[in-house]
Amino acid sequence: xxxxxxxxxxxxxxxxxxxxxxxxxxxxxxxxxxxxxxxxxxxxxxxxxxxxxxxxxxxxxxxxxxxxxxxxxxxxxxxxxxxxxxxxxxxxxxxxxxxxxxxxxxxxxxxxxxxxxxxxxxxxxxxxxxxxxxxxxxxxxxxxxxxxxxxxxxxxxxxxxxxxxxxxxxxxxxxxxxxxxxxxxxxxxxxxxxxxxxxxxxxxxxxxxxxxxxxxxxxxxxxxxxxxxxxxxxxxxxxxxxxxxxxxxxxxxxxxx
Ligand SMILES: [Ca+2]
Numbered sequence: 001x002x003x004x005x006x007x008x009x010x011x012x013x014x015x016x017x018x019x020x021x022x023x024x025x026x027x028x029x030x031x032x033x034x035x036x037x038x039x040x041x042x043x044x045x046x047x048x049x050x051x052x053x054x055x056x057x058x059x060x061x062x063x064x065x066x067x068x069x070x071x072x073x074x075x076x077x078x079x080x081x082x083x084x085x086x087x088x089x090x091x092x093x094x095x096x097x098x099x100x101x102x103x104x105x106x107x108x109x110x111x112x113x114x115x116x117x118x119x120x121x122x123x124x125x126x127x128x129x130x131x132x133x134x135x136x137x138x139x140x141x142x143x144x145x146x147x148x149x150x151x152x153x154x155x156x157x158x159x160x161x162x163x164x165x166x167x168x169x170x171x172x173x174x175x176x177x178x179x180x181x182x183x184x185x186x187x188x189x190x191x192x193x194x195x196x197x198x199x200x201x202x203x204x205x206x207x208x209x210x211x212x213x214x215x216x217x218x219x220x221x222x223x224x225x226x227x228x229x230x231x232x233x234x235x236x237x238x239x240x241x242x243x244x245x246x247x248x249x250x251x252x253x254x255x256x257x
Pocket of ligand 1: 049078094095096
């Protein structure tokens with residue numbers, strides 16, 4: 001991902017011939033065809049995330065007996081994988097892109113490198129809070145995943161067209177890098193620890209996954225009327241489904257009674 005393409009450059013020369021990727025980039029830059037990617041962190045993160053999921057999908061295509069699908073823009077997860085290649089169960093993979101904290105001066109020894117802002121692990125008041133419900137924007141209830149993995153991508157913001165330098169990829173289970181702080185003061189987001197060494201080592205604030213889930217499922221997140229309505233609908237649907245199942249298997253109920 002080298003930049004955004006402008007079809008007519010101020011210094012275009014035609015035909016434009018290149019024999020490899022580096023040459024293509026140099027020619028496009030010389031012709032003024034390359035515009036920088038957005039600098040705004042959420043917009044840039046989105047471009048990088050889409051590119052990384054594309055890369056993972058291309059690799060998954062080569063894997064026999066793998067099933068996979070890309071998640072929706074605002075849903076969870078970004079990608080799910082399953083099939084025999086993954087032991088038959090579904091696994092959630094979410095991509096998080098974060099900028100290295102900017103510095104005004106060179107790093108002093110002993111200073112902790114951080115992300116510019118806290119990575120968001122999950123939205124706290126919907127699919128995460130109610131893990132047995134099939135929430136909109138998700139493929140299945142949260143608890144139906146055998147595992148959750150985050151692909152965390154750290155970059156340094158530059159003035160180049162690609163905007164990105166020193167890309168570092170860290171893979172962690174979300175709870176392992178969980179913090180007890182939110183990643184936004186206005187949205188219902190669960191935040192990760194922000195020290196790069198802690199992210200690399202999986203050194204979050206919780207000793208176990210259970211501790212992480214217990215803390216954040218009790219967290220007094222705000223619930224908007226819209227979210228409350230969806231919750232009530234999903235609970236009603238779940239109840240109706242249960243009753244249909246019971247009606248279809250009356251013996252189960254008799255045995256239990
Ligand atoms: Ca994501």
